[in-house]
Each structure stands twice: as structure tokens, then as C-alpha cells.
Amino acid sequence: MTRAADWIVTDLDGTLVERDGTIVEPSRAALRRFMDAGGTVVIATGRGEESALPYYRALDPGTPAILYNGARVVDLGTGDVLHRRTLGAAAWTKLADGFGDLPGGVWPVPFSGGRAHARPADVAAAPALRDYARRDGLGLRPVASWDELPPADVIKVMLICDGPELMDAAERAVTRTVSGVTLVRSEANYLEVLPEGSSKGAALRELAAARGVPLERVAAIGDNPNDLDMIRAAGLGAAVGDAAEAVRAAADVVVGTCADGGVADLVARVLP
Incomplete structure (x- = not known):
């Protein structure tokens, strides 16, 4: 054939x-x-x-x-x-430092060591974050501080938005914070921060x-x-x-x- x-x-x-x-x-x-x-x-x-x-x-x-x-x-x-590829220590550190400047209703989920990580307070507050974990079959590993993640080992960061209307603001917040990364929209309310290239x-x-x-x-x-x-x-x-x-x-x-x-x-x- x-x-x-x-x-x-x-x-x-x-x-x-x-x-x-x-x-x-x-x-x-x-x-x-x-x-x-x-x-x-x-x-x-x-x-x-x-x-x-x-x-x-x-x-x-x-x-x-x-x-x-x-x-x-x-x-x-x-x-x-x-x-x-990984984000690299410099890019990850800038991203993590800028999470506090993300718009309300935008929730970060970094991936490191083959696992997804989230703050327990975010998981409790955000139905969109819980829906993401359920849909993707993920166990979100709790972290009290982003400093717990090895800076050189973070593969990507998911930004889960409460609604699609927050995507543009989330993207602007990332571009103000860090350069040398790739941004892609993988769903209507998912923005991903990836290693450059x-x-x-x-x-x-x-x-x-x-x-x-x-x-x-x-x-x-x-x-x-x-x-x-x-x-x-x-x-x-x-x-x-x-x-x-x-x-x-x-x-x-x-x-x-x-x-x-x-x-x-x-x-x-x-x-x-």
C-alpha cells in the first residue's frame, strides 16, 4: 500500500x-x-x-x-x-520574582523534574487551576515558596487564567518581566512560557x-x-x-x- x-x-x-x-x-x-x-x-x-x-x-x-x-x-x-531545553536560571528567577505582578485571576504552574507545582493557596482559590489539573490528570506538587524549585531545572511555566479575557494582560505582564522566552497560547485561557526557541x-x-x-x-x-x-x-x-x-x-x-x-x-x- x-x-x-x-x-x-x-x-x-x-x-x-x-x-x-x-x-x-x-x-x-x-x-x-x-x-x-x-x-x-x-x-x-x-x-x-x-x-x-x-x-x-x-x-x-x-x-x-x-x-x-x-x-x-x-x-x-x-x-x-x-x-x-529549560528556561534557564536567569529567566526563571525573573519570572518567579514577577509572579506577584500578574493580574488577578492568573495562576502560575511551573514544571520541574517532570512534575507540576503550585502554591496550595492558589489551588484553593482558583477553580480554573483545579480544572486544569483534573483535565490533564496532574497531581499538583505543593510548594510554599518558588525558591524550592531548582532554578536551572524549570522546563516551562503554565499561566492558567480564570477566563480568556485575561490572556492579553498576562502576556503583557510576562513580556515586561523577562525576555528570551517563547510564549504560546495552548488553550483559550492557557498561556505557556517556554524556553527560547x-x-x-x-x-x-x-x-x-x-x-x-x-x-x-x-x-x-x-x-x-x-x-x-x-x-x-x-x-x-x-x-x-x-x-x-x-x-x-x-x-x-x-x-x-x-x-x-x-x-x-x-x-x-x-x-x-
Whole structure:
């Protein structure tokens, strides 16, 4: 069987995974058919190891996963870290010092050592923060002070906003505080502060080059602005039908919605 792509790289939330956290079954089955036909599936997500692992096990792709929106590439089968970026001690220290200047209703969640961290008072005060942890299957490790985190080991900071209307103000607060970082919007009320140069697209380019796979032979699919660079890097960039407007505009093809099996539609295009 002739394939139009050797790799399919898929986002999780809003692309392969519904809002309730379940994998869309027609899409999962289609990816299995693609792998059975000799294709390779790669997960690319903003999630970390803890919350991506159940989906990796459900798909069983046997390939490294792009995590933290490209800041890490990890073999989730063995735990080996193949590629790693951190914010760096200077950037993290400036960010942490500036958390007090964040707008009300914006809650920081730093990731370090493969774990998400939060202040207990924030968790108690913020339903949005608790919803984020529940949705991503995260145990938020309590910290009394941000000084407890090793400054050189912080991978990224999630800023969970009580509502989308706070995103612009949160972004302005970060840019006033620190430079040399990358900001991406992974959900309508999630702003992520990543190491400079980190993106799903950058990680895809590095992983494909390491495996000798031309980008023209890669199809990638997503739904939110953090997927844009990946969609543009791939030979065939796809957006699910309910993706953000900017993502649909950048895609080569727009398929069905997440819930309707948009990933399965992409498989049908590359696996006649």
C-alpha cells in the first residue's frame, strides 16, 4: 500500500482527545491502521510526561513523544530524554520574582523534574487551576515558596487564567518581566512560557532530521496556536474543523472536527 506520508504527528487535546479527556475512537483506530501499514505516529503535546503517558500507552506508537510544546522529546516507553531545553536560571528567577505582578485571576504552574507545582493557596482559590489539573490528570506538587524549585531545572511555566479575557494582560505582564522566552497560547485561557526557541515545529524538525525522514513525508495535525509551527513545518499540515481560525488558515487541509474524527480523516487522505 502506497502512503502519501511516512509520519503522522498529532496533537492531543482538541485534536485526538476530546474535552472529557477520552481519545476519539475512530481516530485511534485509524492511527493503528496507519501504523499497521508501516507508518509512524508521533505525539506532539503541551503535556508533560505524567499526563501524556496514558495516551501514549493507549496508542502504543513506539516512538519518542514531543512534550512541553517542544521543550522536551522523550521516549515514554523507557523514560529516556532525547532532547531537553529549560528556561534557564536567569529567566526563571525573573519570572518567579514577577509572579506577584500578574493580574488577578492568573495562576502560575511551573514544571520541574517532570512534575507540576503550585502554591496550595492558589489551588484553593482558583477553580480554573483545579480544572486544569483534573483535565490533564496532574497531581499538583505543593510548594510554599518558588525558591524550592531548582532554578536551572524549570522546563516551562503554565499561566492558567480564570477566563480568556485575561490572556492579553498576562502576556503583557510576562513580556515586561523577562525576555528570551517563547510564549504560546495552548488553550483559550492557557498561556505557556517556554524556553527560547522551543516549539512543536522546532522539535519536529530536529526529530525528523535525526531519524532521516524528510519533512515532505510528514503530515501534522492540530487545533490551537501552539500547533502552528508544527503544521507549517510538515509537508502536509492539517487542522481539525473546530481549530482556531489562525490554525485553519495556515493549514493545507481542514478536516472534520475533533469529535467527528478529524484525525481519521487525515489518515484517509494519506493512506488510500
